[in-house]
Amino acid sequence: MAAWLQLYARALTDFFLPGRCVVCDTPLSLNEQYLCLHCEADFPLTRYALLEENPMAERYNAAIAAMDALQDGRIPPSPQPSPYEYAAALFFYDEQAGYSRIPQALKYDGRLRLGRHFAARLGAALSKSPLFADVDLIVPVPLHARRRFSRGYNQAGVIAREIARVMGECRNADAGAAGKPGAASPRVCDHLLRRIRSTHSQTALSGEEKRRNVSGAFGVNEGALAALGFRSPGALSPRHLLLVDDVFTSGSTLAACHQALRKILSSGVRISAATLAFVRQA
Ligand SMILES: [Zn+2]
Numbered sequence: 001m002a003a004w005l006q007l008y009a010r011a012l013t014d015f016f017l018p019g020r021c022v023v024c025d026t027p028l029s030l031n032e033q034y035l036c037l038h039c040e041a042d043f044p045l046t047r048y049a050l051l052e053e054n055p056m057a058e059r060y061n062a063a064i065a066a067m068d069a070l071q072d073g074r075i076p077p078s079p080q081p082s083p084y085e086y087a088a089a090l091f092f093y094d095e096q097a098g099y100s101r102i103p104q105a106l107k108y109d110g111r112l113r114l115g116r117h118f119a120a121r122l123g124a125a126l127s128k129s130p131l132f133a134d135v136d137l138i139v140p141v142p143l144h145a146r147r148r149f150s151r152g153y154n155q156a157g158v159i160a161r162e163i164a165r166v167m168g169e170c171r172n173a174d175a176g177a178a179g180k181p182g183a184a185s186p187r188v189c190d191h192l193l194r195r196i197r198s199t200h201s202q203t204a205l206s207g208e209e210k211r212r213n214v215s216g217a218f219g220v221n222e223g224a225l226a227a228l229g230f231r232s233p234g235a236l237s238p239r240h241l242l243l244v245d246d247v248f249t250s251g252s253t254l255a256a257c258h259q260a261l262r263k264i265l266s267s268g269v270r271i272s273a274a275t276l277a278f279v280r281q282a
Contacts, residue, residue: 004152006110021035021036021039022101022102022105022114023035023036023039023097023099023101023102024036024039024098026038033117039099043099044091044094044097044099045090045091045125046089046090046092046278048088048089048278049088049125049128049129049131049132049274050128050129050131051088052084052086052131053084054087054088055278055280056088056089056248056278057084057085057086057087057088059087059248059250060087060248060251060255060273061085061087063251063255064251064255064258066207066211066255067211067215067252067256067258067259070211070212071215071216071259085270085272085273086132086273087248087272087273088122088125088129088132088272088273088274089122089248089274089275089276089277089278090118090121090125090275090276090277091276091277092278092279092280093247093249093277093278093279093280099277102114102118102276102277103115103155103246103247103276103277106118106155106158106246106276107151107155107246110152110153112153112158115155115158115162115276116162118276119158119159119160119163119166119276120162120163120165120166122159122162122163122276123162123163123165123166123167124166124170126163126167126242126274127166127167127170127171131272132167132240132242132272134239134240135167135186135240135241135272136184136186136187136238136239136240136241137186137188137189137228137238137240137241137242138160138164138186138187138188138241138244139160139189139192139193139242139243139244139257139261140154140156140159140160140190140243140244141156141243141244141245141257142154142190142191142193142194142195142218143156143195144195144197144198144199145194145195146198147198154190155246156245156246157188157190159244159245159246159275159276160188160190160242160244161188163186163242163244163274164185164186164187164188165185167185168183168185168186171183171184171185172185189224191223192220192221192224192225192228193218193219193220193221193257194218194219194220195217195218195219196216196217196219197217199213199214199217200213202214202249202250202252202253207250207252207282210252211250211252211255211256213252214252214256215256215259216256217256218256218259218260219260220260220261220263220264225264237266237269238265238269239268239269239270240269240270240272241265241269242272242273242274243257243258243261243271243272243273243274244273244275245273246275246276246277247275247276247277247278248273248277248278248279249279250282251282254273258273
């Protein structure tokens with residue numbers, strides 16, 4: 001109960017006092033939102049959404065391969081040639097310049113409106129890319145139930161829903177401009193994945209330890225699967241699933257989710273990844 005009250009209080013603060021730059025803490029003028037003009041001008045955008053091959057996609061694909069090797073023999077090998085999965089983040093997680101405060105404010109300070117603002121910008125960037133034009137299902141990385149209860153929300157879910165909303169709007173606007181009927185928005189499935197076990201904080205672990213820490217930590221929620229129409233004859237499978245998280249570091253968490261999802265999806269389904277921020281040096 002206390003957690004909910006705290007969350008409510010923080011949401012109120014977020015609503016009424018958005019008056020300082022989240023990065024450098026200078027007071028904002030009326031035409032600035034969350035970032036002052038200086039921090040906006042220096043905003044380290046990755047522009048990865050437009051690049052099939054980029055450092056984040058390289059790390060994501062390498063993490064998937066490493067995760068498969070870890071569970072050698074237990075996971076059906078990905079079809080050959082192995083699909084190169086897409087990955088994109090809105091901006092670089094720059095601690096020195098303070099841009100790391102954006103995902104932190106969403107995750108630890110309950111600033112959901114701020115999170116939605118930057119998630120909408122990520123959604124717009126993805127919508128402009130032909131790589132993500134056929135995304136039809138968005139799945140946030142789940143929190144363990146205990147952590148979700150104490151935090152009151154899953155930050156990845158907040159981002160996922162905003163991406164879906166903006167993608168839907170952009171597609172409808174494009175369809176309208178072309179004189180076509182409205183396009184379908186991607187669906188969000190909050191509960192398709194679940195954490196089977198709680199994992200330790202990843203920050204102090206080596207690459208191999210990170211993989212072992214999250215390997216097998218995720219499972220598929222059978223109820224959510226049925227609700228989506230899987231495993232029923234003639235039901236539509238997604239063409240392109242987008243996994244969403246707040247920050248991309250080693251890629252181990254997303255690779256573990258990728259592995260869990262592959263057990264239930266047909267081999268032709270692409271599983272891309274999108275996050276608010278990308279850590280250059282994992
Ligand atoms: Zn600033």
